[in-house]
Amino acid sequence: xxxxxxxxxxxxxxxxxxxxxxxxxxxxxxxxxxxxxxxxxxxxxxxxxxxxxxxxxxxxxxxxxxxxxxxxxxxxxxxxxxxxxxxxxxxxxxxxxxxxxxxxxxxxxxxxxxxxxxxxxxxxxxxxxxxxxxxxxxxxxxxxxxxxxxxxxxxxxxxxxxxxxxxxxxxxxxxxxxxxxxxxxxxxxxxxxxxxxxxxxxxxxxxxxxxxxxxxxxxxxxxxxxxxxxxxxxxxxxxxxxxxxxxxxxxxxxxxxxxxxxxxxxxxxxxxxxxxxxxxxxxxxxxxxxxxxxxxxxxxxxxxxxxxxxxxxxxxxxxx
Numbered sequence: 617x618x619x620x621x622x623x624x625x626x627x628x629x630x631x632x633x634x635x636x637x638x639x640x641x642x643x644x645x646x647x648x649x650x651x652x653x654x655x656x657x658x659x660x661x662x663x664x665x666x667x668x669x670x671x672x673x674x675x676x677x678x679x680x681x682x683x684x685x686x687x688x689x690x691x692x693x694x695x696x697x698x699x700x701x702x703x704x705x706x707x708x709x710x711x712x713x714x715x716x717x718x719x720x721x722x723x724x725x726x727x728x729x730x731x732x733x734x735x736x737x738x739x740x741x742x743x744x745x746x747x748x749x750x751x752x753x754x755x756x757x758x759x760x761x762x763x764x765x766x767x768x769x770x771x772x773x774x775x776x777x778x779x780x781x782x783x784x785x786x787x788x789x790x791x792x793x794x795x796x797x798x799x800x801x802x803x804x805x806x807x808x809x810x811x812x813x814x815x816x817x818x819x820x821x822x823x824x825x826x827x828x829x830x831x832x833x834x835x836x837x838x839x840x841x842x843x844x845x846x847x848x849x850x851x852x853x854x855x856x857x858x859x860x861x862x863x864x865x866x867x868x869x870x871x872x873x874x875x876x877x878x879x880x881x882x883x884x885x886x887x888x889x890x891x892x893x894x895x896x897x898x899x900x901x902x903x904x905x906x907x908x909x910x911x912x913x914x915x916x917x918x919x920x921x922x923x924x925x926x927x928x929x930x931x932x933x934x935x936x
Contacts, residue, residue, distance in 0.1 A: 622647070623646055623647070623785040623786055623933075624646075624647045624648075624649070624783065624784055624785050625641055625646050625647065625648050625649075625784060625785065625786045625787070625788060625933065626648075626649050626650075626651060626781055626783070626784035626786075626787045626788070627641075627648060627649070627650045627651065627787075627788045627790060628651050628652070628775055628781075628787065628788065628789050628790060628791045628794070628798070629650075629651075629652055629789070629790030629791045629792060629794070629912075630650060630652025630653075630654055630655040630656070630659050630770070630772075631652075631654075631659040631660055631661035631790065631792065631918065632659075632661040632664075632756070632759065632918055632919050632922045633661075633790040633792070633911055633912065633914065633918055633922055633925065633926070634650055634652065634788070634790035635650070635756075635759045635760060635763050636759070636922040636923055636925075636926040637788050637790060637911060637925075637926040637929045637930075638650050638763050638768050638788075639759065639762055639763050639766060639768075639926070640923075640926045640927065640929070640930045641788075641929075641930060641933065642763065642766035642767060642768050643766060644930060644934075646933070647767075648763075648767075648768045648769070649768070649769045649770075649771060649784070650763065650768060650769070650770045650771070651771050651773055651775055651780075652770070652771075652772060652773075653772070653773065653774045653775075653794075654772075655760070655770060655772055656756045656757055656759075656760045657753070657756065657757070659756070660792065660887045660888060660889070660890075660918075661752065661756060661918060661919065662752055662753070662756050663752070663811075663885045663886075663887045664750075664752055664887065664918065664919055665809075665811055665834060665836050665843045665845055665846065666749070666750035666751075666752050666755070666836075666919045667705070667707060667747060667748070667749050667750065667822065667836060667920075668683075668686070668687055668690060668724075668747040668748045668749075668750070668919075668920050669707070669747065669824070669917070669920055670683050670720055670917050670920055670921075671826070671915065671916035671917050671920070672807065672848065672889070672891065672915035672916040672917065673895060673914055673915040673916070673917035673920070673921060674893065674894045674895065674915075675894050675895075676719060678894075678895065678897070679895065679917070679921065680719065680720065680723075681924060682895075682921040682924025682925050682927075682928070683720060683723060683917075683920060683921065683924060684723055684924065685923055685924035685927050686920060686921055686922055686923040686924040686925075687723055687724070687747070687748070689923035689924075690702050690748035690750070690923070691748065693748075694748060697758070699754070699758060700754070700755055700758045700759075701750065701751035701752070701753070701754025701755035701758055701839075702748050702749070702750050702751070702755060703748070703749055703751070704725075704746055704747070704748060704749070705746065705747065705748075705749040705822050706726075706744065706745070706746050706821075706822065707744070707745055707746070707747055707749075707822040707823075707824070708730060708734065708742055708743070708744050708821060708822065708823050708824070709742060709743045709823075709824045709825070709826070710730075710735065710738070710739040710741075710742045710823065710824065710825045710828055710872075711739055711740065711741040711742055711743070711827060711828060712738070712739060712740060712741075712827060712828040712829065713740050713741060714740055714741045715741050715743075718743065721743070721745070724745040724746065724747050725745065725746040725747070726744075726745055726746045727743065727744070727745040728743075728744050728745070729741060729742065729743065729744070730742030730743070730744050736872070738825075738828060738829045738830070738871075738872075739825075739828055749822065749836065749838075750919050751838045751839055752919075753838070753840065754839065775791070775794075775798060776798075778798070778903065778904045778905075781904055781905075781906065782905065784906055785906055786906055786907050786908075786909065786933055786936060787904060787906060787907070787908045787909070788908075788909050788911060788929055788933075789900075789908050789909065789910045789911065789912060790911050790912055791912060792804070792890035792912050792913075792914075792918075793805075793806055793888060793890045795890075795896075795910070795912050795913075799900075799903055799908075799910070801892075801896070803892050803893055803896075803913070804890055804891065804892045804896075804912065804913050805850065805851050805890075805891045805892070806850075806851065806852060806853040806888040806889070806890070806891065807848050807849065807850055807852075807888065807889040807890075807891040807915065807916065808847060808848075808849040808852040808853065808854065808886065808887075808888055808889075809845065809846050809847055809848060809849075809886065809887050809888070809889055809916070810845065810846055810847045810857060810858065810861045810862070810865070810884070810885070810886050811843055811844060811845025811846040811847075811865070811884075811885050812843075812844055812845070812862065812865065812881050812882070812883065812884045812885060813841045813842070813843060813881070813882040813883050813885060814841060814842050814843075814844055814878050814879070814880065814881050814882060815841060815842070815878075815879045815880040815882065816842045816876055816877060816878055816879060817876075817877045817879055818873075818875045818876045818877050819875055819876065820835060820837040820842050820873070820876055821835065821837075821873070822835065822836055822837065823835045823872065823873065825868075825872065830868045830871060830872060832845070832846055832847060832848050833845070833846070833865070833868040833869075833872060834846060835869070835872075835873055835876070841882055842876075844865060844866075844869055844878075845865060846865065847861055847865075848889070848916065850891060853888055854886075855886045855887075855888070856886065857884035857885075857886055862884055866878070889914075889915055889916050889918070890912055890913055890914060890915070890918070891913070891915050892912070892913025892915065893913075894913065895911075895912070895913045895914055895915075895921070895925070896910045896911070896912055896913045897909075897910060897911050897925055897928055897929070898910055898932075899932055899935075899936070907936050909929055909932050909933065911925050911926075911929050
């Protein structure tokens with residue numbers, strides 16, 4: 617199947633992974649149709665508290681390169697696409713003990729350890745660094761618009777069986793949790809996240825505690841609201857907001873950000889991250905009548921890895 621740029625490629629999944637793959641493929645001359653049950657604004661990516669950060673994604677050696685490529689792509693969007701909803705922020709991760717530099721410290725801008733006056737009594741260390749923040753209510757419509765502008769087609773439909781894919785020369789599987797039933801992958805599982813969107817007053821910093829007394833907790837100011845969360849519950853797939861979880865999140869907020877006053881909670885949000893022991897990104901020539909390139913299992917780092925994984929997908933497509 618080598619040579620020729622007339623291949624018709626089907627992409628399964630309307631979230632950030634599917635759209636990013638679709639955009640790069642279209643930019644490189646391929647015909648692309650995206651098939652998805654949910655599209656913007658109803659995907660898991662649309663409710664993500666999205667900052668560049670390699671959260672719960674493996675294996676580290678592959679994730680590092682995907683992170684690096686994505687980070688460079690987001691930096692380019694910041695400088696060239698002001699309407700994309702991507703902008704630089706200073707981010708602080710709080711740590712319960714003195715800690716070595718993380719494996720990703722040399723990728724980000726202005727990395728340093730937190731000063732004592734930037735910590736409270738719960739923490740003995742922290743990482744402070746500058747990274748892209750991805751404001752999904754702006755970014756996901758921009759990304760969808762970019763896909764359509766390049767000539768991509770979106771079909772909102774469920775793919776329930778592999779024969780539904782017959783028209784395509786190659787399929788890119790970005791179905792996330794859908795890979796369980798579509799491709800029989802029992803290694804992918806839901807990681808439930810609960811958060812809320814709020815209107816606040818006072819100083820709102822970009823904060824994270826994923827290993828200390830309040831784990832998991834984060835605050836992410838956006839253009840139109842502040843995201844406060846959250847949870848990471850393995851193998852839980854309920855999408856109903858739980859009142860007890862919401863109260864725990866509010867209590868953590870009062871502890872870590874006492875100067876931040878929550879004036880109004882706009883809505884409670886629940887999403888299911890696609891967890892896996894490691895990201896599956898590979899060519900599969902056995903599951904379907906045409907080659908399938910799997911790209912799923914990104915855990916809590918789907919947006920962080922999106923452009924790096926899309927770049928590898930493009931290289932795999934060009935090898936077929």
